[in-house]
Amino acid sequence: MFSPIKSTKVYEQVIEQIQTMIANGELKRGDKLPSERQLAEQLQVSRTSVREALRALQIIGLIEVKQGDGNFIKESFDFCLLQPLSVMFMLHQTKPADIVGLRKVIEVETATLAAQNVTDEEIAELKVLVDQLKEFSLADDEKNSVKVDKELHYKIAQASKNFLLLNILNVISVLMDTFIEDARGMILTKYENKDILIMQHENIYKSIAEKNPKKAAKAMSDHIDLIIKDYLNRL
Amino acid sequence: MFSPIKSTKVYEQVIEQIQTMIANGELKRGDKLPSERQLAEQLQVSRTSVREALRALQIIGLIEVKQGDGNFIKESFDFCLLQPLSVMFMLHQTKPADIVGLRKVIEVETATLAAQNVTDEEIAELKVLVDQLKEFSLADDEKNSVKVDKELHYKIAQASKNFLLLNILNVISVLMDTFIEDARGMILTKYENKDILIMQHENIYKSIAEKNPKKAAKAMSDHIDLIIKDYLNRL
DNA sequence: TTGGTATTATGGTCTTACCATTAATGACGC
DNA sequence: GCGTCATTAATGGTAAGACCATAATACCAA
Numbered sequence: 001m002f003s004p005i006k007s008t009k010v011y012e013q014v015i016e017q018i019q020t021m022i023a024n025g026e027l028k029r030g031d032k033l034p035s036e037r038q039l040a041e042q043l044q045v046s047r048t049s050v051r052e053a054l055r056a057l058q059i060i061g062l063i064e065v066k067q068g069d070g071n072f073i074k075e076s077f078d079f080c081l082l083q084p085l086s087v088m089f090m091l092h093q094t095k096p097a098d099i100v101g102l103r104k105v106i107e108v109e110t111a112t113l114a115a116q117n118v119t120d121e122e123i124a125e126l127k128v129l130v131d132q133l134k135e136f137s138l139a140d141d142e143k144n145s146v147k148v149d150k151e152l153h154y155k156i157a158q159a160s161k162n163f164l165l166l167n168i169l170n171v172i173s174v175l176m177d178t179f180i181e182d183a184r185g186m187i188l189t190k191y192e193n194k195d196i197l198i199m200q201h202e203n204i205y206k207s208i209a210e211k212n213p214k215k216a217a218k219a220m221s222d223h224i225d226l227i228i229k230d231y232l233n234r235l
Numbered sequence: 236m237f238s239p240i241k242s243t244k245v246y247e248q249v250i251e252q253i254q255t256m257i258a259n260g261e262l263k264r265g266d267k268l269p270s271e272r273q274l275a276e277q278l279q280v281s282r283t284s285v286r287e288a289l290r291a292l293q294i295i296g297l298i299e300v301k302q303g304d305g306n307f308i309k310e311s312f313d314f315c316l317l318q319p320l321s322v323m324f325m326l327h328q329t330k331p332a333d334i335v336g337l338r339k340v341i342e343v344e345t346a347t348l349a350a351q352n353v354t355d356e357e358i359a360e361l362k363v364l365v366d367q368l369k370e371f372s373l374a375d376d377e378k379n380s381v382k383v384d385k386e387l388h389y390k391i392a393q394a395s396k397n398f399l400l401l402n403i404l405n406v407i408s409v410l411m412d413t414f415i416e417d418a419r420g421m422i423l424t425k426y427e428n429k430d431i432l433i434m435q436h437e438n439i440y441k442s443i444a445e446k447n448p449k450k451a452a453k454a455m456s457d458h459i460d461l462i463i464k465d466y467l468n469r470l
Numbered sequence: 471t472t473g474g475t476a477t478t479a480t481g482g483t484c485t486t487a488c489c490a491t492t493a494a495t496g497a498c499g500c
Numbered sequence: 501g502c503g504t505c506a507t508t509a510a511t512g513g514t515a516a517g518a519c520c521a522t523a524a525t526a527c528c529a530a
Contacts, residue, residue, distance in 0.1 A: 023325040046484040055287045056294040067512045068492030080319040090258040098399045164333045281515040302481045303523030
């Protein structure tokens with residue numbers, strides 16, 4: 001019957017206004033916000049309130065703060081989910097297996113979509129990465145293997161043209177790197193895996209290049225299964 | 236060779252300390268934090284810095300703020316991804332289709348996992364919901380249909396026992412409700428859909444009750460496809 | 471028991487002052 | 501003319517203190 005009353009805080013209104021301006025395009029990526037003192041004057045609130053709002057916007061990855069320079073709208077929002085997800089992870093609400101499971105679902109979907117939406121240019125780029133990965137892997141160059149492996153998965157996600165999936169995958173990737181030591185390292189250069197992994201990567205590439213979504217999904221699924229298996233063994 | 240220097244702000248250290256205490260279990264869900272003034276004294280910083288840190292913790296959903304009462308660790312972190320995701324959405328970085336696509340992947344996975352991990356008790360609860368939904372749907376009670384429909388999908392996600400998926404699904408659900416007016420409404424009571432939807436929900440329920448993951452995935456996939464189709468028609 | 475009232479603790483806001491960092495400016499030496 | 505370096509101004513970071521707004525609590529009165 002009745003709905004709860006909620007007093008609107010000043011800092012919340014400030015957050016709202018800035019968010020709206022960004023959504024409306026009045027503030028674009030890379031733009032410099034007015035200085036805190038100017039903002040305070042224009043909004044007719046104290047600098048304290050402005051700063052609290054800016055802190056909130058900063059933590060969700062909307063703005064970047066440079067002391068002595070100014071506050072800027074972020075160029076990229078690729079990691080705005082990182083903080084909250086990290087928190088969830090740290091609070092033991094999330095089992096490592098859960099996150100790996102999520103990764104599988106997302107990556108299988110990106111592979112599927114990539115096979116549908118990939119451009120010729122991207123196919124060429126994927127080819128380069130797969131070849132590089134094979135080279136580094138055979139040379140037991142773990143550091144570069146890991147690097148190229150990441151780039152490959154990232155490029156596939158890009159080719160899917162689904163920004164949301166790309167974003168989530170980014171965050172998962174960072175989370176695994178942060179909370180699971182050496183998550184990608186060992187598996188790539190372990191002797192018994194090397195050939196299999198090279199083949200799997202090539203399969204994924206071929207399926208996408210052929211624009212065969214189902215095959216790509218299967219290839220990626222097999223690939224992640226191996227990773228999960230290896231990962232679980234190390235726990 | 237060199238890594239960039241980063242001066243650590245006071246408020247960042249405050250955030251860190253509180254996060255650590257929560258991660259360590261020194262602060263548990265529902266706990267009341269020391270008052271801002273006490274915190275400032277204990278950490279030997281100004282109340283300004285404490286408040287900026289608290290604002291950040293609030294925005295990522297870690298704490299709840301009650302004026303005149305105190306700051307509390309949140310009981311539930313179900314919606315800590317909401318703010319950042321909303322931001323992404325508002326900035327037009329995300330197409331509505333992308334979010335619906337993500338929903339499909341997630342829901343299919345929760346259905347699959349639910350079929351593997353569901354308990355007898357949960358099966359009974361699902362049964363009740365499916366029956367209720369059928370009833371409301373036949374009675375053209377849109378409001379209650381939507382309500383029970385949500386509960387049903389939520390319960391399935393719970394049965395998957397993957398907290399991360401549950402969480403993301405929650406957020407997607409809110410996002411669709413917020414940004415897509417009447418996202419769930421019309422479809423549930425539209426004449427030509429009614430029977431199909433009732434059958435689809437029963438299929439999903441049966442598959443999970445039989446603990447048949449593949450069948451559950453198929454049933455959920457078909458269901459979401461219909462929803463997506465209906466949704467895209469309305470754009 | 472119910473409703474009002476005063477008290478007190480707590481978060482919310484504002485002001486002012488000063489510190490720390492950065493970018494821009496301009497003087498200086500070559 | 502060109503690079504180097506100190507100066508300066510602008511901006512974010514921190515602190516302290518005052519006062520407002522709200523909510524929990526205890527107490528009182530009907």
